[in-house]
Amino acid sequence: MKRENTYKRLKICVVDDEEIIRITLSDELKDSGHEVFDFDNPIEALDFIKHNEIQVLLTDIKMPQMDGITLLKKVLSIKPNVYVITITAYGSLKTAIEAIKLGAFDYLTKPYDQTELENILDNISELISLKKSNKKFSNLFTSKYSLSSYQGQSDFVRELKENISLIANKNTAVLITGETGTGKELVANIIHYNSNRRNNPLIKISCAILSKDVFESELFGHEKGAFTGADKLRIGRFEQADGGTILLDDIDDIPLELQVKLLRVLQEGEIERVGGNKTISIDVRIIASTKKDLKELVAQGRFREDLYYRLNIYPIILLPIRKRKEDIRSLFDYFLVEFGENSNFEVDEEVYANLYNYDWPGNVRELKNLAERLTIVSLDKKIDLQKLPVEYRTNKTFNENNLSTDKTLPDLLSNLEIKVIKDALEKTSGNKNKAAELLGIPISTLRSKIEKYFI
Known part of the structure; x- marks a missing residue:
């Protein structure tokens, strides 16, 4: 029965020396809307792949002229972006798992299930679409998240930019610590889009909003039938981020029992889907962020010590505004230009003085929101103390030239x-x-x- 492909059609190369299996498989894929090229000789298939663009290679493991493992290695050496699916007899599962470790995307056992195959192809199509979308916007994001996008003139900002330049092209895990509103996600964006991974996905996970029940499936994916409601294979966020970067925001909220699996990703670059026993190799850089002191959580037994040290190879600590008040003026002016559509606003010095004296519990985010609010109410392009919301009026002003002798x-x-x-x-x-x-x-x-x- 014809099954419509959920995503766009794929260019698939089918290689199998058994004619009945090859023709049946090819016809089913064509009926589903895919473009198929079939070969009974893996050497001929390899030559075709060298000179043509394909997206998926479906290959048998045991063939006389060249085995599927050798074909896999040769194809990935010349076309690393090809997704390889191996087909094997049940008794050859060990070989199929070896193929996964060598870079195959997945495997099927004979007799294969057509629905399972289409689910795998749907996931491949989703990944291809994700990567194409990322490449499409890569130049835009690279410009948007240049080093200059973290605004400020302080020594802290200068040192931060130097550190980002130093680590951007490394594969090292990065741990970003800072209060709410200090720009943790912005720094993660800057690191990714200034790295050699910029053309691959940046996948963001908010660990704080995921329930414990779906956490593992969200991160690592699940196999069909892994639990009630798992009616099809699902690739997780780590597989989606392959070749790119994953941001784990609020890393401290990851359940303790799942932290060991995250440690495995950092140490081995491997995952297993929920309900599966296939070891899947991935190439992902991990950036973690937190508002909390992870070292203190380690001492309390709420965070694994070995995971902490794996994440903390290159720590970045973001200062709150109250500890870098010299940046307030330049940040405020920058946001006025951003929200004022490049209009020039006239700001009273008294306004700046009050901003300097405010404690900014919401940090840069709060300052940004205030700037946006003032651009809306200041139709005359003038911002004075009367327009400043009452909660920001600290009533502390200073005039450096006032040195009269009536002072103490x-x-x-x-x-x-x-x-x-x-x-x-x-x-x-x-x-x-x-x-x-x-x-x-x-x-x-x-x-x-x-x-x-x-x-």
């Missing part, structure tokens, strides 16, 4: 200190380390005073 000695000394620090920063072109040396004070003291005076 501490006030005068503070103003003088600000002037000296600003002069030092100007002389060193904003380099805080050099400015601290010029002033003869530790860099930590200089940072503290910059934060105190909102310089």
Whole structure:
């Protein structure tokens, strides 16, 4: 019976020396809408594949001129993007599993089930569509997520960009830690789209919203019949991300019993679908993010220590805005341009002073939302204190030129200190380390005073 292909048709090469099986299989695939090329000789099939574009190779394991394992190796060496499905007798399962480890996508046992085959092909078609879509938007995303997309002028931002440049093209796992709104997902995007994996998928998983019951199936996929309701094979997020990157947001929410399976992915680059015994090799870079202190969770027995050290090979810690207030002005101006459709807004200094003094519990996300709100209400392109929502009016202003003698000695000394620090920063072109040396004070003291005076 003809079964409509769920996704677009595929170009499939069928190789089997048994004529009845080969012709039957080819006819069934053609009836399902696929373009099929069949060969009884694997050497001829290999020559055809060398000179033609195919997407799927369906090959028998035991053939006289060349066995299926050798054909698999040769095809993947010249066309690594071809999806290989091996067909084997039940007694040759060991060989089929070997094929999976060598790069085959899946295998079927004789007599094969047509519905199972079409489910596998549907999954292959889905993966191909996903990769094509990613390539289509890759240039756009590469531009959108350039290093400059993480805004700020502080030493922290400069060092962060240097670190991203250093690790982008590595396959090392990255652990990003930071409060809500500090830009963890943005950093993951920047790492992926500045890496050599940029043309392959970036798959994002929010571990916090997945229930324990579906967690394993979502990450690793499941075989048909693995549990009630599993009426077809499903590829998981790790297989979807093959060749690319997977972002595990809120990694601390992964159930303890599943953490060992994640450890296996990091150590071996292998997974097994729920309900299956096939070992599937994958090539995925893992980026994990968390708001929590994983080391503390390890001490509490809520996170595996071995997994923590595997993830923490290259840690990135994102500072909240309250610890890098020198970035507030440039961030706010950037968001005004973004939401104001490149319009120029006139912002009172008093507004900036109040923004500096606010604690920003929602971090960059909160600042971004405020900027968007102000672009909506400021039809005259002017933003003054009256337009600033009451909760952001800290009523703390500062004028560095106000050095009149009616001020107290501490006030005068503070103003003088600000002037000296600003002069030092100007002389060193904003380099805080050099400015601290010029002033003869530790860099930590200089940072503290910059934060105190909102310089």
